[in-house]
Amino acid sequence: MSRLPPLRIERVRNGRGLVANRAFTPGALITPLHGRVVSARTVWGWWHGQPRRAANCIRFDADRYLDPTGEWGEFANHGCRPNAAILRERGRLVLRSLRAIRAGEEVLHDYSTLLGADDVWTMRCMCGAGACRGMVRSFDRLPAATRRRYRAIGAVPGFILNSGR
Numbered sequence: 250m251s252r253l254p255p256l257r258i259e260r261v262r263n264g265r266g267l268v269a270n271r272a273f274t275p276g277a278l279i280t281p282l283h284g285r286v287v288s289a290r291t292v293w294g295w296w297h298g299q300p301r302r303a304a305n306c307i308r309f310d311a312d313r314y315l316d317p318t319g320e321w322g323e324f325a326n327h328g329c330r331p332n333a334a335i336l337r338e339r340g341r342l343v344l345r346s347l348r349a350i351r352a353g354e355e356v357l358h359d360y361s362t363l364l365g366a367d368d369v370w371t372m373r374c375m376c377g378a379g380a381c382r383g384m385v386r387s388f389d390r391l392p393a394a395t396r397r398r399y400r401a402i403g404a405v406p407g408f409i410l411n412s413g414r
C-alpha cells in the first residue's frame with residue numbers, strides 16, 4: 250500500500266486544482282472529503298465578506314454545506330466533462346471516479362450535480378471541455394440528456410434530486 254496521498258494540489262487551467270497522484274479505476278473511492286459541516290444560513294452570511302469561502306462550500310444535505318477550507322475539497326474544480334463525482338456515502342461526502350483516471354490528470358466533478366433547485370448560485374464556466382455548457386447552474390436546469398446520464402451512473406446525491414423549488 251502506497252503512502253502517497255491520492256491527490257496533489259497543482260496549478261491547472263483555472264487557478265489551482267486536484268491532480269491524481271496515481272491511476273484510479275472507474276467507480277474507485279479517491280478520497281473522503283473532510284471539512285466542517287455548516288448551516289445554509291452560515292454560508293449565506295459568508296457571501297458578504299468571504300464570497301470565495303462561500304463559493305467553495307459543497308452541499309451536504311437539504312440544509313447544510315461542507316466548508317472544505319484547508320482540505321482537498323477547497324481545490325475540487327468543476328468540469329462539464331467530469332471524471333469524478335462527489336457523493337454522499339454513509340454520512341460523509343466522498344470523491345469517486347466516474348471513469349478510469351490516469352496519474353497526472355486533473356480530477357474534476359460537475360458542480361451542477363451538487364446544486365439543488367433551491368440553490369441560486371451560478372458560475373460562468375471556462376473548463377475548456379468541447380461540451381462546455383458555458384454556465385454552471387442547478388441540476389434541474391441541465392439538459393435532459395445530461396440529467397439522465399448523471400442519474401444513470403449514480404453521480405447525483407439523493408438530496409439534490411429531491412430538492413424543491
Ligand SMILES: [Zn+2]
Pocket residue numbers: 328329330374375376377378380381382383
Ligand atoms: Zn464547462
